[in-house]
Amino acid sequence: MSQATSGVGSGTGAAAGATTPSDFPDLPEATVARLPEYLRALHQLADTGHDTVSSEALAAAAGVNSAKLRKDLSHLGSYGTRGVGYEISLLIAQIEHVLGLTQRRGVALVGVGNLGHALAGYAGFGSRGFRVVALFDADPRLVGKTINGLVVRHVDLLVEFAPAEGVAIGVIATPASAAQAVADMLVAAGVTSILNFAPCVLAVPDGVDVRKVDLAIELQILSFHEHRKSAAGGAVAVGAGAEALPR
Structure with missing residues (x-):
């Protein structure tokens, strides 16, 4: 970082x-x-x-x-x-x-599907030093809609509007297939900090920081811990059973 x-x-x-x-x-x-x-x-x-x-x-x-x-x-x-x-x-x-x-950094959210829509309406950003200033999507059914007081613009306008809106951080909540193209647009717009929710690895130039949030990976890690606890519990049960056997 x-x-x-x-x-x-x-x-x-x-x-x-x-x-x-x-x-x-x-x-x-x-x-x-x-x-x-x-x-x-x-x-x-x-x-x-x-x-x-x-x-x-x-x-x-x-x-x-x-x-x-x-x-x-x-x-x-x-x-x-x-x-x-x-x-x-x-x-x-x-x-x-x-x-x-302390600077109330501007955030652009790209992708306002189910996850993006929830992020756009999250009230906690404002109390933690951030303000969502722009929403973008490629879906014509979403472009033009208003979410939490912001009009969704077409993603093709990102490079034009991100600097004008003072965007400091870009949040990618698109499908994996679109994430790299969106990252390229954010970089072209001068955004050097990206939070990526798409399940993929982004290629970005030096000087651009990317943080990745993959909910599936977190669930898989929890699954490992559940598996380990189950295996340990089984081993304890087997051990206890062996001790109960007559000698």
């Missing part, structure tokens, strides 16, 4: 609860992947009236161990205060700053 060039720098001591703007921290990819989980947990804590949180409580809410959380947050220069923990509002601001969520 490409890194930005400015952001939150490192703190000045273990008791420092805040960071000062400096060079953008060189965050490990795994840390970047966990920051949204911390942010989600922090917002939930804030919504329930909490002002501070310990590393142990925040780690439990985010589903990680506390040592990993403290290391991740130390990359932001956030160390909390001994006996108090982290100030929730400050930590939210730090993470949102590093993730670039």
